[in-house]
Amino acid sequence: MSPVPLTILQEQPTQPVPPVCADAIDVNNPLGRLRSAMRNSAYTQMNAFFDAFVIFYTDEHLSEEPHKSERRLEYVSGWDGSGTGAVLADGGAAIWVPSGDVRRARATLTCAWLVIDGDDPSQPTIAEWISERLSRSGRVGGDARLTSMGEWQVLSTALQREGLQLVHIPTLVDQLWNEEPDPDRTRPDFPKTVAKNYEIEHAGLSWRDKVALVRSELHAMGADAMIVTALDEVAWLLNVRGRDLPFARLLKAFVYITLREVKVFVPPGKLSVHVRDALLYNCFGNNCTKVNEYTSIYSELRRLPDTKILIPAAGTFQRGASAAIAQSVPPAKRMFLLSPIIYLKAQKNEAEVKGMKKAHLWDAVAMCTLLSYLESKSALSEISVERTVDITRDTQAGYIGPAMKTRVAFGINAADPDYRATNASNKLITKNATLVIQSGGQYDEGTTIVTRTVHYGMPTREEKRVYTTVMRSLAAIAGLRIPSTLPAAHVDPVARAPLWAAKQDYPHLTGHGVGAALCRKEDPVVIDYRQDTNLHTLREGYFITAEPGWYETGKYGVRLGNVLEVVLRPNGYLGFQEATLLPYEPKLIDRSMLTEYEILWLNDYNDRIRKEVGPELKSRGLTDVLYWMMNKTVPIELPSKAKKLVSSSTEHSAKISVLLISFMLLYFV
Known part of the structure; x- marks a missing residue:
C-alpha cells in the first residue's frame, strides 16, 4: 500500500484589518453623544429619529468670527478654524474646510x-456625501438658524432629489453642550459685557437720523419694513458698540424697522442704562424704539402686519439672513434684497473719516514701537511675536482689542498665505529669512489692518526683488485715478501687474472694505479680478485694504498690506490715500527696480509718516522709536535721468500696467 502524499496547505494572504478609530466609537465624546441624541426623542423634540445631522459653523447672525460659546462645530469636531460645516451619519463623520486649512x-x-476641501469642485458636497450613506426616505437634521436661506434651500433641494428630507431641528447641539459632563469641554459663558453708546462725535449721525435714511431707502425699494440681522449693521444703525464677538465691537441683537417703529431684539441685561436712555428718550411717533427679548424674533416675524418685508440677501462677504429668519416671514411677504445699510455704512461721513485716521495714527505709534523693539531682540518665536503685537497695541490710548487673530509667519511658514502658528509649527525667528506680521486693532474711533514683512539679517538679491515687486503693487494702486462708475473688482489687474510681469500671482484677494470701529472686512466692495461679476463701485469715504503678496513654496513669503481711503480727485474721479502710516523695510527695497513715479510715491509716503507720526512719537517721549522711524524713512534720491526705467523687468511691468490702464480707462496721477 503506497503512502498517501501529504498536502501542504499554504496560508492565503489576508488584507490587513484597518485599525479601529477609538474616537469614532467613543460614546462619551461630543461626536458619540450627538450620534446617540439623533435617535433620542428627548433631544429631537419629536417622535422621530435622524439618520444624519449637519453642524454649521457660525451663529444666528452668520458672523465670520462667532464667539467661542457659539462655535458648535468646534465643540463637536475640535476644529477651531472656519468651515462650511460638518456632517455626522451612520457611515462616519466629515467636515468641509477651505482649501488653505485642509492640511x-x-x-x-x-x-x-474625514476632512474635505470645500473649495475643490471635484470633492463631494455635503448633500452628495450624505446621499452616498443614507437610504431613500432618510431624515437629515440641521439648525436653520445657523445657515443662510440660499444655502439651506440648495442643501434641501439636493437631498430631496435623493429621497431625503432636511428638517430644522434647533438647539439640539446647544442642549448637548449645556449638559456636557467633561469640564474641559464645558460651554463657555456668553459675554456679560453690556453694550455702550457710540457717541455722536464719532458716529457723525444720531441713530434717529440713520433710521430716517434707512426708511427712505426702503420706500424707494418698495418695502414696508426690514429685518436687520448682520451685527455690524445693528451696531452702526443704533450707534452702539458691544463685546459679543472676539474681533469686532458688536452687540448680539436683531432690529426690525418699519415706517412706524423700531424694534430691538436683544438678550436680557445687554443694554446699559445709557443705551436704553438713548434709544427710548424723547420717544414719540415713528421715533419710538421697543426693546424685546432676543429669541422672540422668530414668533414676532410670523405675525407682523407689514405686507412687504425686506429680508437681507447674501452680499459680497455677508451671507444675508438665516434660513430660520427667512422662513419665519410668511412667503407672500418676503422680499430678498441687499440690505440698504451696506452702502450707508460703507461710505464714512466726516466724523467717521476723522476717527479712522486717528485710529491709524495710534496704530502707527504701536506698530513702530513694536517693530523697533523686535529688531533689538533675539530668541523670538512666531507665537511670542504674536503675543508681543497684541501687548504693544494694548498700551495705546483708545485701544479696545484686536481686529483679527494676529498672524506671524517666518521663513518657510511665510510661504503659506493661510498659515497660523501652532505649538507644533512654531518656528524660532533667525536672521536668514523673511518674517511676515499680519494684524489689526479696534480703537475707540476706528478699525485698522496692516501687514509688514521684515528681515533681521542680510536679505538675498532674490528676496529684495520679490519684496520690491510686492511694494510696487501698492504703489500702482495708490497712484490710480478711476471713474466713479468703475467696479472695484476691476482695479485688481493694475495692482497685480508688477507680479504678473514676473510670472507670479497670489491666491487671495487684493482688498476689501474696512468698517469704522466695526468689522475688519466689510461689504460691498472687493478687489479681486476673479470676482468680475461683482459690480459694486467705490465711493468717496470708503476705506479698503490693499494686500499683495508673493509666496515661494518651500522657501519664504512676502506680504504687505495697507488700508486706503477712497478720496475725490478733480473732474469727479476717485483716488486713494494711505490711512496706514508704517514704514517699509529699506534693506529689502531694490532701488534699481523703481521708476521715478514709484520713488516719488515712496518719498511722499515716508514724508507723511515723518510729519504725522513723528510728532506723536516725540510727544510721548518715545525717542528711540522716533530715531528708528526716521532711519526707515530716509528719502531716496531720484536718478539722474528722470522717467527712465532702469531694468528690463521694470520696463516690462510698466508696459503691462500701461496696457491695463488704457484698457480700463484708469489714469496715474
Whole structure:
C-alpha cells in the first residue's frame, strides 16, 4: 500500500484589518453623544429619529468670527478654524474646510473625521456625501438658524432629489453642550459685557437720523419694513458698540424697522442704562424704539402686519439672513434684497473719516514701537511675536482689542498665505529669512489692518526683488485715478501687474472694505479680478485694504498690506490715500527696480509718516522709536535721468500696467 502524499496547505494572504478609530466609537465624546441624541426623542423634540445631522459653523447672525460659546462645530469636531460645516451619519463623520486649512485640519482632527476641501469642485458636497450613506426616505437634521436661506434651500433641494428630507431641528447641539459632563469641554459663558453708546462725535449721525435714511431707502425699494440681522449693521444703525464677538465691537441683537417703529431684539441685561436712555428718550411717533427679548424674533416675524418685508440677501462677504429668519416671514411677504445699510455704512461721513485716521495714527505709534523693539531682540518665536503685537497695541490710548487673530509667519511658514502658528509649527525667528506680521486693532474711533514683512539679517538679491515687486503693487494702486462708475473688482489687474510681469500671482484677494470701529472686512466692495461679476463701485469715504503678496513654496513669503481711503480727485474721479502710516523695510527695497513715479510715491509716503507720526512719537517721549522711524524713512534720491526705467523687468511691468490702464480707462496721477 503506497503512502498517501501529504498536502501542504499554504496560508492565503489576508488584507490587513484597518485599525479601529477609538474616537469614532467613543460614546462619551461630543461626536458619540450627538450620534446617540439623533435617535433620542428627548433631544429631537419629536417622535422621530435622524439618520444624519449637519453642524454649521457660525451663529444666528452668520458672523465670520462667532464667539467661542457659539462655535458648535468646534465643540463637536475640535476644529477651531472656519468651515462650511460638518456632517455626522451612520457611515462616519466629515467636515468641509477651505482649501488653505485642509492640511492643518487633517493634522489637527482625530481619525474620526474625514476632512474635505470645500473649495475643490471635484470633492463631494455635503448633500452628495450624505446621499452616498443614507437610504431613500432618510431624515437629515440641521439648525436653520445657523445657515443662510440660499444655502439651506440648495442643501434641501439636493437631498430631496435623493429621497431625503432636511428638517430644522434647533438647539439640539446647544442642549448637548449645556449638559456636557467633561469640564474641559464645558460651554463657555456668553459675554456679560453690556453694550455702550457710540457717541455722536464719532458716529457723525444720531441713530434717529440713520433710521430716517434707512426708511427712505426702503420706500424707494418698495418695502414696508426690514429685518436687520448682520451685527455690524445693528451696531452702526443704533450707534452702539458691544463685546459679543472676539474681533469686532458688536452687540448680539436683531432690529426690525418699519415706517412706524423700531424694534430691538436683544438678550436680557445687554443694554446699559445709557443705551436704553438713548434709544427710548424723547420717544414719540415713528421715533419710538421697543426693546424685546432676543429669541422672540422668530414668533414676532410670523405675525407682523407689514405686507412687504425686506429680508437681507447674501452680499459680497455677508451671507444675508438665516434660513430660520427667512422662513419665519410668511412667503407672500418676503422680499430678498441687499440690505440698504451696506452702502450707508460703507461710505464714512466726516466724523467717521476723522476717527479712522486717528485710529491709524495710534496704530502707527504701536506698530513702530513694536517693530523697533523686535529688531533689538533675539530668541523670538512666531507665537511670542504674536503675543508681543497684541501687548504693544494694548498700551495705546483708545485701544479696545484686536481686529483679527494676529498672524506671524517666518521663513518657510511665510510661504503659506493661510498659515497660523501652532505649538507644533512654531518656528524660532533667525536672521536668514523673511518674517511676515499680519494684524489689526479696534480703537475707540476706528478699525485698522496692516501687514509688514521684515528681515533681521542680510536679505538675498532674490528676496529684495520679490519684496520690491510686492511694494510696487501698492504703489500702482495708490497712484490710480478711476471713474466713479468703475467696479472695484476691476482695479485688481493694475495692482497685480508688477507680479504678473514676473510670472507670479497670489491666491487671495487684493482688498476689501474696512468698517469704522466695526468689522475688519466689510461689504460691498472687493478687489479681486476673479470676482468680475461683482459690480459694486467705490465711493468717496470708503476705506479698503490693499494686500499683495508673493509666496515661494518651500522657501519664504512676502506680504504687505495697507488700508486706503477712497478720496475725490478733480473732474469727479476717485483716488486713494494711505490711512496706514508704517514704514517699509529699506534693506529689502531694490532701488534699481523703481521708476521715478514709484520713488516719488515712496518719498511722499515716508514724508507723511515723518510729519504725522513723528510728532506723536516725540510727544510721548518715545525717542528711540522716533530715531528708528526716521532711519526707515530716509528719502531716496531720484536718478539722474528722470522717467527712465532702469531694468528690463521694470520696463516690462510698466508696459503691462500701461496696457491695463488704457484698457480700463484708469489714469496715474
